[in-house]
Amino acid sequence: MPDTTAKRVLLAAPRGYCAGVDRAVIAVEKALEMHGSPIYVRKEIVHNKYVVETLSERGAVFVNETDEVPEGARVVFSAHGVSPAVRESADARNLLTIDATCPLVTKVHKEAVRFAKAEQTILLIGHDGHEEVEGTAGEAPEHTIVVNSPEEADAIEVADPDNVVWLSQTTLSVDETMETVRRLRARFPNLQDPPSDDICYATQNRQVAVKKLAPECDLVIVVGSANSSNSVRLVEVALQAGARTSYRIDRAKEIRDEWFEGVETVGLTSGASVPEILVKDVIADLADRGYATVEEVRTATEDLMFSLPREIRADMKAQEAERALRA
């Protein structure tokens, strides 16, 4: 029998679903319950394959753009937010929109609008092509420059170096973002900070937890999809914090035997768009490999909840009133 006494799993907490993802997924579920299929969803409601597949099976239809949605149909905007141009195009097609944009993304949109009104140049730290960045930049395209990395901070040019402010995508690495800001400030000493952190509480909490356990880990497994920014960042953070190796997987079946050579301690976490069932599958897989001892490493407790999108609340209220009338 192999010696399994030293084998253990350190399970990060918090991990998995954040308040914004929870709200967005419930919004689609409620829309399906109340109005039936199809409910169109622009882009992935959250960046997780399993969630998208599960909602598709229940009747959600995922599209890339609003012009793929039949005139007058119901469409949900994803948690990552949309630009004003997308809203206009939805209005032009008379779509019934349900806005599941995370309130913490909306906060960044509002900041962008405010700084653009003040004629400031916004240096938006984030990844070009990510839906959230497209949405935020779309609030003030004339005033926004996307800064993808610390290296890019060394090269960007602005019209007035004394009138610049930085904002960021909500799901970045805290440390890398601070490095980008440091380099921007070296070039633009009057760079203004955002009024509050743009990197959201959930992203920060998951990074803090993985940083705590990573130095003890031979391997850190991050459950999350390849297009999930905060999940991909967790792998980077784990490696920077001292994990010997780290891999991102969508599902337990992607775990590879060769990862476990000489491994005693496995760290496990999941991105903010990952349902806990996927983590449970990984825990079961690890137990089969002899890693049956699971210790939780908790660095914060989260109890934030957002109310459902107002369109869903209004429809729920209308249905209740109808039911009461019939009773």
Ligand code: SF4
């Ligand atoms: S990761 Fe943060 S910003 Fe994104 S949906 Fe979750 S709470 Fe909102």
